[in-house]
Amino acid sequence: xxxxxxxxxxxxxxxxxxxxxxxxxxxxxxxxxxxxxxxxxxxxxxxxxxxxxxxxxxxxxxxxxxxxxxxxxxxxxxxxxxxxxxxxxxxxxxxxxxxxxxxxxxxxxxxxxxxxx
Amino acid sequence: xxxxxxxxxxxxxxxxxxxxxxxxxxxxxxxxxxxxxxxxxxxxxxxxxxxxxxxxxxxxxxxxxxxxxxxxxxxxxxxxxxxxxxxxxxxxxxxxxxxxxxxxxxxxxxx
Numbered sequence: 001x002x003x004x005x006x007x008x009x010x011x012x013x014x015x016x017x018x019x020x021x022x023x024x025x026x027x028x029x030x031x032x033x034x035x036x037x038x039x040x041x042x043x044x045x046x047x048x049x050x051x052x053x054x055x056x057x058x059x060x061x062x063x064x065x066x067x068x069x070x071x072x073x074x075x076x077x078x079x080x081x082x083x084x085x086x087x088x089x090x091x092x093x094x095x096x097x098x099x100x101x102x103x104x105x106x107x108x109x110x111x112x113x114x115x116x117x
Numbered sequence: 118x119x120x121x122x123x124x125x126x127x128x129x130x131x132x133x134x135x136x137x138x139x140x141x142x143x144x145x146x147x148x149x150x151x152x153x154x155x156x157x158x159x160x161x162x163x164x165x166x167x168x169x170x171x172x173x174x175x176x177x178x179x180x181x182x183x184x185x186x187x188x189x190x191x192x193x194x195x196x197x198x199x200x201x202x203x204x205x206x207x208x209x210x211x212x213x214x215x216x217x218x219x220x221x222x223x224x225x226x227x228x
Binding site for chain 2: 004033035041042043045048056091093103105106107108109110111
């Protein structure tokens with residue numbers, strides 16, 4: 001596709017359930033980022049994949065959060081045993097980076113709005 | 118600690134007036150600086166970036182930003198605001214392999 005695609009666009013779940021959020025980055029982009037944005041707030045970095053390097057998971061808020069990127073393309077963010085405080089918009093971005101420096105434009109998907117009841 | 122500050126939660130400007138959205142940063146080394154905009158119910162979009170060279174950077178939609186190394190600032194500006202500029206604006210700076218994001222400034226342009 002032409003841009004970063006995220007699915008689902010909206011997800012309502014019950015507390016304690018697991019959810020999976022998907023991100024299809026722009027073809028050829030080497031770097032993929034997951035962020036969390038609470039209502040009207042800034043972006044909270046979650047995890048970063050760059051090429052074949054080990055992902056930077058330093059932003060994941062707890063061990064209930066995990067992410068993988070298969071084949072250097074599609075990524076899935078999984079939240080286990082969801083809590084109400086997990087409610088937010090989860091944004092995915094991709095960019096083309098030759099090295100490890102995040103100096104190129106990040107292209108964002110429209111996000112997944114997660115509501116935990 | 119590396120950080121980005123957007124000191125104003127909200128900026129109100131009358132249409133046709135110049136606007137400034139402030140951003141200051143604290144990072145080691147030479148920074149790469151970005152501005153992104155988030156329109157209501159839409160994703161984040163890149164506006165402009167500073168990597169090196171001319172301190173005045175021109176971007177999309179008539180916006181520009183000036184890199185000031187001595188003041189560690191990268192304020193976003195536009196000479197004449199439009200109502201359609203109303204949105205949430207984020208400043209970001211590269212720190213190692215991540216972008217450090219400011220908290221965002223809500224820009225409201227009143228007709």
